[in-house]
Amino acid sequence: SDGVQFELVSAVVTALTPWSGPELGGTVLTIGGSELASAESMRCTFGSTSGLSVAGYDVSSAASSHGSDGVRCLSPAGLSVGWTSVELSSFGVALRSGGSFYVHGRMRVSSLVPDAGPVAGGTRVGVLGSGFVESSTLRCRFESSGGTAVARYVSSAQIECAAPPSSGSGSRLVSVSMNGQQYSPSEVRFTYRPAVAISSVSPTRGAAEGGTPVTVLGSGFSAAAEAAGALLCRWTTTSVPALYVSESAVLCNTSSAAVGYVSVEVSTNGHEYTSDGVQFELVSAVVTALTP
Numbered sequence: 001s002d003g004v005q006f007e008l009v010s011a012v013v014t015a016l017t018p019w020s021g022p023e024l025g026g027t028v029l030t031i032g033g034s035e036l037a038s039a040e041s042m043r044c045t046f047g048s049t050s051g052l053s054v055a056g057y058d059v060s061s062a063a064s065s066h067g068s069d070g071v072r073c074l075s076p077a078g079l080s081v082g083w084t085s086v087e088l089s090s091f092g093v094a095l096r097s098g099g100s101f102y103v104h105g106r107m108r109v110s111s112l113v114p115d116a117g118p119v120a121g122g123t124r125v126g127v128l129g130s131g132f133v134e135s136s137t138l139r140c141r142f143e144s145s146g147g148t149a150v151a152r153y154v155s156s157a158q159i160e161c162a163a164p165p166s167s168g169s170g171s172r173l174v175s176v177s178m179n180g181q182q183y184s185p186s187e188v189r190f191t192y193r194p195a196v197a198i199s200s201v202s203p204t205r206g207a208a209e210g211g212t213p214v215t216v217l218g219s220g221f222s223a224a225a226e227a228a229g230a231l232l233c234r235w236t237t238t239s240v241p242a243l244y245v246s247e248s249a250v251l252c253n254t255s256s257a258a259v260g261y262v263s264v265e266v267s268t269n270g271h272e273y274t275s276d277g278v279q280f281e282l283v284s285a286v287v288t289a290l291t292p
C-alpha cells in the first residue's frame with residue numbers, strides 16, 4: 001500500500017502526412033496527435049482496405065517519437081496500389097484513431113513540350129508520361145535549378161508545370177512527385193537558355209507582300225534552338241523560321257500583311273516570344289512605269 005502512482009493517458013492519432021507515397025515504400029510518414037510522446041515501443045501498421053500484396057498479412061515498421069513534431073515511420077515496400085489504413089500501436093496495443101495512406105504506382109516521365117525555355121523561368125511545360133494521379137500535391141522538380149513547381153493534372157499521361165528560374169543555362173533532369181518527398185527516376189531533360197532580347201532590325205521597312213530578308217539584332221539567340229526547329233521570328237501573329245547567324249543576330253523573311261507597322265519578336269523554344277516591341281514598316285511597292 002505504498003501508493004506509487006502510474007498515469008494512464010489517452011494517446012490519440014489525429015493527422016498523417018504526407019497522404020501518399022510510391023509502392024516501392026520508403027516514404028517518411030509523420031503522425032500527429034495528442035500524448036504521443038508518452039507512448040513507447042511504437043510501430044506503424046499498414047493494412048490495406050483492398051488487400052495486401054504481401055501474402056495477405058499486415059505490414060509494420062518501427063516508429064520513433066520526435067517531440068512536438070510527432071511520430072515518424074517509414075512506409076514499407078509491397079503494399080498494393082490504393083488506399084491503406086495506418087495504425088499506430090504501443091507495446092502491440094493500437095492507439096485510438098488512425099489514418100489513411102494512398103499507395104500509388106510508378107510514375108514515369110517520357111518527354112517534355114516544350115523541352116526548353118529561358119533562365120528566367122515561367123515556361124509552361126507539358127510533362128508527358130504515365131501513372132500520374134490527380135492531386136493537389138503533385139510536383140515537378142527541375143534538378144540543379146534548385147526549384148520545384150506545383151503541377152496541374154491533365155490526365156494519367158500528362159501534367160503541366162511552370163519551369164522555375166535557373167541561375168544559369170544548361171539542361172536539367174525533370175522528375176515528378178505525388179508527395180513532394182520522393183521523385184520519380186528520370187532521364188528526360190529541360191534545357192534552360194539565355195533570355196532573348198531584340199534591339200533593332202535591318203532594314204526597317206519592306207514590301208507588304210512579304211519575302212524581305214531582315215536581320216534581327218539582339219542577344220540570346222541559339223544555334224541549338226535552330227537545330228531543333230524552335231528558332232522563330234514572329235511578325236505580329238505570323239511565325240516563320242529564323243536562320244541563326246550568331247548569338248546576337250538572326251535572319252528571317254517577312255510575311256505578307258497589310259500596310260503599316262508590325263511588331264517583330266523572336267522565340268527560341270517555339271512557344272514563348274520576346275515582347276520588346278521593335279517595329280518593322282510594311283509598305284506598298286507599286287510599279288507604275290517601265291522604260292525603255
